[in-house]
Amino acid sequence: MLELTRIRESKDQIAEALKVRNIDADADLAKVIALDEERRATQHQMDTELQELNSLSKEIGELFKSGKAADASELKDKTAALKENSGKLKTKLQEIEDAINEILYRIPNVPNPLVPKGNSDQDNEIVAEHGLKPTLYSGAVPHWELIKDYNLIDFELGVKITGAGFPVYRGKGARLQRALINFFLDEAIKAGYEEVIPPHLVNADSGFGTGQLPDKEGQMYHCTEDNLYLIPTAEVPITNIYRNVVLKDTDFPIKNVGYTPCFRREAGSWGSHVRGLNRLHQFDKVEIVQLSHPDKSYDTLTEMVNHVKGLLDKLELPYRVARLCGGDLGFTSALTYDMEVFSAAQERWLEVSSISNFETFQANRLKLRFKEGSDKPKLAHTLNGSALALPRIMAAILENNQTENGINIPKVLVPYTGFDKIN
RNA sequence: GGAGAGUUGGCAGAGUGGUCGAAUGCGGCAGUCUUGAAAACUGUUUUACUUAACGGUAACGGGGGUUCGAAUCCCUCACUCUCCGCCA
Numbered sequence: 001m002l003e004l005t006r007i008r009e010s011k012d013q014i015a016e017a018l019k020v021r022n023i024d025a026d027a028d029l030a031k032v033i034a035l036d037e038e039r040r041a042t043q044h045q046m047d048t049e050l051q052e053l054n055s056l057s058k059e060i061g062e063l064f065k066s067g068k069a070a071d072a073s074e075l076k077d078k079t080a081a082l083k084e085n086s087g088k089l090k091t092k093l094q095e096i097e098d099a100i101n102e103i104l105y106r107i108p109n110v111p112n113p114l115v116p117k118g119n120s121d122q123d124n125e126i127v128a129e130h131g132l133k134p135t136l137y138s139g140a141v142p143h144w145e146l147i148k149d150y151n152l153i154d155f156e157l158g159v160k161i162t163g164a165g166f167p168v169y170r171g172k173g174a175r176l177q178r179a180l181i182n183f184f185l186d187e188a189i190k191a192g193y194e195e196v197i198p199p200h201l202v203n204a205d206s207g208f209g210t211g212q213l214p215d216k217e218g219q220m221y222h223c224t225e226d227n228l229y230l231i232p233t234a235e236v237p238i239t240n241i242y243r244n245v246v247l248k249d250t251d252f253p254i255k256n257v258g259y260t261p262c263f264r265r266e267a268g269s270w271g272s273h274v275r276g277l278n279r280l281h282q283f284d285k286v287e288i289v290q291l292s293h294p295d296k297s298y299d300t301l302t303e304m305v306n307h308v309k310g311l312l313d314k315l316e317l318p319y320r321v322a323r324l325c326g327g328d329l330g331f332t333s334a335l336t337y338d339m340e341v342f343s344a345a346q347e348r349w350l351e352v353s354s355i356s357n358f359e360t361f362q363a364n365r366l367k368l369r370f371k372e373g374s375d376k377p378k379l380a381h382t383l384n385g386s387a388l389a390l391p392r393i394m395a396a397i398l399e400n401n402q403t404e405n406g407i408n409i410p411k412v413l414v415p416y417t418g419f420d421k422i423n
Numbered sequence: 424g425g426a427g428a429g430u431u432g433g434c435a436g437a438g439u440g441g442u443c444g445a446a447u448g449c450g451g452c453a454g455u456c457u458u459g460a461a462a463a464c465u466g467u468u469u470u471a472c473u474u475a476a477c478g479g480u481a482a483c484g485g486g487g488g489u490u491c492g493a494a495u496c497c498c499u500c501a502c503u504c505u506c507c508g509c510c511a
Contacts, residue, residue, distance in 0.1 A: 044473065047480040054480090057492040061441040064491095076491045083491085246433095246470095374452090377470085 001104050001364045003379070007032055017110045020117050020326035028103050035103075039096045046089035053082045105214060109361040111326055112298075112335035118325025124338065125325065130309065131318030134344050134400045142345045143395040144276030146402060147173065150422050153277070165266070165281030172422050176397075176409070177284065179416030180390055181259050184286035184311065188257035188387060191307055193288055196258045198237035201228040206240040209366040211332035211358075221263050230263035234287035235384045239362060242291060246377050247370040253300060254291040257387070259284065277391035278350065284390040290383045291368070294360070297381035298335075301357045304385045305337050308353050311388060314412045317396050318342040320349065334359045341392065345399035350392040355385030398422075 007014060011029045018025045056079050063072040116125045147153045152173025158166040169177050189195055207213035207229050212220060221230040231237055238256050247254070262285050288307065292300040305321065312319045324336040339353035360379040363369070369377035401408040406423025414420045 040473070043480080047473070050481085051479060053491080057490095058442075060491045065441080072491080079491045 001361060002107055002110065003360065003364055004032070004036060004100070004104070008036065014110050017113075018108070020111045020115050021108060021329060022119065022327055023108065025107055028107060032100055032103050035096055035100045039093065039100065042089055042093050042096060046086050046093060049082050049086040049089065053079055053086065056082070108329075108331045109334050109358065111329060112357070114323065114335060115329060116323065116325045119327040120325075121322075121328050123325040124322040124328055127321050127323050127337075128309075129318075129320040130313065131316070131342075133318050133342050136344050136399075136402065137404055139404065140345050140399070140402055142276065143343070143398045146398045146407065147276065150407070152176070152398075152422070155276075163281070165279070167277070167280065167282075172417075172419065173394075175417055175419075176394060176413070176422075177390060179413050180388075180393060181284060181286060183413055183416050184387055185257060185259055187311055187314075188286065188288055188307070191255075193255040193257035196238060196241070196256050198231075198234060198241070198258055198260065200231055200237075200260055200263075202231055202236050202240065203228060206236055206243065209240050209243045210236045210362055211365065212236060215331055219265055221265060231260060232264045233262050233386075234258045234260040234285065235289060238287065238289045239382055239384065240366065242368045242380075242382075243366040245368055247291070247368075247380060249293060249370050249372040251370065252291065252293045252296065252380075256289045257286060258289075259286045261285075262389075277395045280391055286387050286390075288385050288387045292381045292383060293370070294378070294381050297357050297359065297383060300381075300383055301335065301337075301355065304355050304383060304387075305339075308339050308355060308385060308387050312339065312341060312352075315393070315397065315410045317393070317400065319352075330354075330356065332356075332358050332361050334361065339386075339388075341396040343392070343396040343399050345402070346395075350396060352388050352392045352396075353386040356383060358382045358384075 002014070007029055011033060015024075015026050015029055056075055060072045060075050063069070063075070116123065118124065141149075150173075151171055152169065154168045154170060155164075157168040158164075161168070185195060201223065204213060204227060207220065212229075212232060216232075220232050223229070237260070238258050241256070242254070261282055263282050264280075266279060266281060288304060290300050290304065309319075309321070319339055319341045322338045322340060324330075324333075324338060329336055333356040336354055336356040338351050339355070340349040341352050342348075343350050359381050362382045363379040366382075368380050368382065370380045371377050397410065398407055401410070406421045409417055409420050409422070411420075
């Protein structure tokens with residue numbers, strides 16, 4: 001959610017920047033400013049009436065104390081009109097504030113100047129490419145066949161137990177999955193992140209804090225009985241650790257890492273190219289979250305991108321880094337880098353991580369602030385990234401390392417899996 | 424699931440209708456003293472909105488009500504704790 005003061009101060013720059021997202025927010029922003037002026041006028045009037053009411057009440061109290069009940073009841077009559085009027089103003093104020101919020105909730109974050117114009121992922125800017133695409137042997141097959149051949153994951157069994165998109169990992173498939181989780185966590189801990197194991201269900205306040213609510217309600221599984229949501233990413237519970245918190249500037253940087261399963265309804269987003277592990281309703285992910293001083297947050301973003309690059313290097317997977325264009329940029333993000341690995345049998349780039357700086361957009365909703373010396377509290381910057389999402393990493397590992405004699409496990413994972421080959 | 428008790432400032436904890444935004448203690452910050460530190464002493468210590476400023480308004484779990492006036496009374500919702508039951 002954008003800050004009202006920022007809109008007041010730089011409406012035109014914001015409107016201009018939002019055009020990169022192909023959004024015309026001029027009318028909305030103008031409306032917000034008009035409503036804000038009305039809000040201030042209304043509040044001022046209400047405050048004045050309340051002030052008068054308060055002082056009359058005080059007088060009445062004193063009159064009662066000194067036994068002048070008659071004078072007091074005379075004053076009482078004068079309060080009626082003030083009460084009624086201030087009550088009306090309070091209602092009006094609430095309506096104005098609701099109207100302002102209704103607009104603010106649907107204005108996305110202002111993109112960083114680096115964000116290129118564009119409509120879809122076709123227009124993302126590839127800023128780096130690393131590693132060599134492997135040459136596969138002639139009998140190479142996509143991961144969904146490897147998974148069957150080696151009995152690593154059973155989709156049909158998942159369908160029986162739950163439904164489509166809830167796979168059952170088994171045998172070496174399960175162990176490889178667990179190895180990856182531990183590897184990612186250990187690497188993050190080495191990089192200075194504190195590990196957390198957060199709840200997998202969150203309340204509506206948390207969903208609102210990180211921006212999933214109200215915009216993306218339909219993408220989360222909702223337990224209506226208890227009004228809790230299954231987390232679509234660990235970002236939600238981890239970032240919400242800091243909801244309603246005032247930090248000290250010396251607390252930065254705050255670095256958390258957490259492994260959680262992630263649950264996404266993905267309503268209506270199933271197509272031909274989402275076979276196998278490419279898209280699931282439940283998947284595992286290790287997420288890194290950082291809170292940063294506003295002056296440092298873009299250095300932090302770079303640091304996080306480099307951390308993920310390091311993971312992919314160690315796994316010996318070819319990858320590229322894409323800077324998301326305005327049309328592809330998430331609602332809450334100011335700048336996002338997607339990491340994509342090349343999955344050699346599908347011959348496709350698969351998104352395995354999305355690393356974003358939200359600047360103050362989430363912090364404003366979260367009321368996440370920090371104090372610098374004796375200054376007033378200011379909003380902190382929040383960032384997060386997948387490090388990494390498991391299914392597509394597994395798909396790429398299986399496809400890229402397949403040979404006639406089986407699938408080779410990347411060296412760095414062998415201490416975690418306890419085996420170096422799937423055959 | 425049954426019964427009961429609670430929710431006040433960073434924490435602990437007073438306050439049951441009228442200078443209560445809120446005693447007191449702890450913690451934090453600043454100062455005095457000291458070569459330095461500790462101790463002691465003194466002062467200070469919430470946030471939001473609004474105002475050029477002085478100031479004003481709001482907030483004692485959330486929402487609503489009674490009243491001239493609510494932290495204090497009433498209703499309602501949420502949460503927490505204790506005991507019992509059940510249980511990984």
